Amino acid sequence: MSLYRAEMRRLTKRRFTKFFVLIALVVLGLLAGGTAYTHEKTTAKTRAAAEAAADRDYQEQLQFAEQARQECRQNPSNFGGDCDNISGPAREDISSDQFLTPPFDFREDFGVLVVAWAAMLALVAFIIGASFVGAEWNSGGMMNLLLWRPQRLRVLSTKLVALLSWLFGLSVLSGAVWTGLFWLIATLRGTTERVTPGAWQSIGLTGLRGLALVLVAGAIGFGVASIGRHTAAALGAAIGVIVIFQFGLGIVLELARAKFYEAYLLPAWIGGWMLKSYEVVDYNAPCDYSATNGCEQPTFTITWQMAGGLFATVALIIVGAAMMTIRKRDIT
Structure with missing residues (x-):
């Protein structure tokens, strides 16, 4: 059996993987059920x-x-x-x-739900990616594997490819089911009118950006856990980013009246990537008065190209560092 097939099988059979996939499906199922319950077709x-x-x-x-x-x-x-x-x-x-209980309009309402699906899967991808390699480092499985397959970069890169392939399949399958489920909800509890080829194209592009976000999250979790040689390293880094660099930094920047402080926070960049653009308003700056539009605050727009470039750069740096680390450090 090839190393790639063995890693795919190991990833699929892990109870940790099944557990977090199940959690994601339960959360997404509750969201779909809540949407169906709070909407009704107008008759x-x-x-x-x-x-x-x-x-x-x-x-x-x-x-x-x-x-x-x-x-x-x-x-x-x-x-x-x-x-x-x-x-x-x-x-x-x-x-x-x-x-009237509002109907579920597939054209107007489904775009936000694609973002919710992508965010949920990205979180699960980060955790699964971190655990996939982190557990092997912690248990000594990586050291044993390298005894009979002493090609460090090849082993780690094959594991990464297996992870990304598995996440790709999970995302495509769950995305198709997610779309079909809400199409059914719109049919029974709302409307599917005005869903033109252009609307499907927009939904498809949003889904592709969501797929890329899932793959990047998985690769970053994999890379950080590999560098730290423990699942907890990636989870600790994630908690640090959320608590220190998001809540803490956000409060400090707001108190310091920093210009466009929201642009330093991760949610704005995720919004820019998934929604194609995200406008950050500098509420601390004096407004520019216009006779037609009144008082206008300065704005800064984060485009999907900017956000995509940032995410790709971060992922490449972390994965590259993981490859360099396994190549140079002792395997003990």
Whole structure:
């Protein structure tokens, strides 16, 4: 059996892998279930029920207004003495739309759910990638493997390729199921109108960017764990980035009134990558007044090209460092 096939089999059979994939599926399933529960197709029956609810609310508002007028006439000083001007709303002021459960519009709403799918899988990919190589370093399995396959770079790169191939398959399969599931939800609980070829192209490109994010997250987790030779090294680095460099740095930069401080934080770059662009506003700077648009704060736009370049650079640096480390350090 080739090393690649052996690594693919080992990754697939690991209980850790199955556990975190199951967690991801449960979370995504709850999100899909919540979406289906909170949306409803607009039909003649639901429209009639909403109209009836609007009529009831209108009658209740008239009753409240009449009660207020009676109380005003009994104690005019409490109401300023102008009791005749107390009146309820006009019927047209109460729209039946506010009593309708909104339908799930596949064209308008699915894009955000693609981002949620990508974020969930990227988190799982980072953890699985870190554990995949970190567990072998910690248990001594890597040392034993290199005794009969003493090609360090080839062994580590094959493991990385196996990981990325497995993540690619998981992402494609889950993405197809995710799309089909919400298409079904839109069919039963909303609408699939206006889903043009252009809309499918936009969804597909967002999905491809999500796939790239998953692969980069897996490669970074793999690289950090390999450098630290322990799964905890990658998880500790992730916690440090989140706690220190996200929350802590964000608070410090905001207190220091740094220019475009949000651009130093990871969520803005993920947003720029997944949403094609993300606008950071400098609320601490004086606004530029415009006669047409009023007060406008300075903005900085993070494009998907900028975010993609940053993620690719970070991944290459970390994976490259992992390759250099295994080549030069003792295997003990």
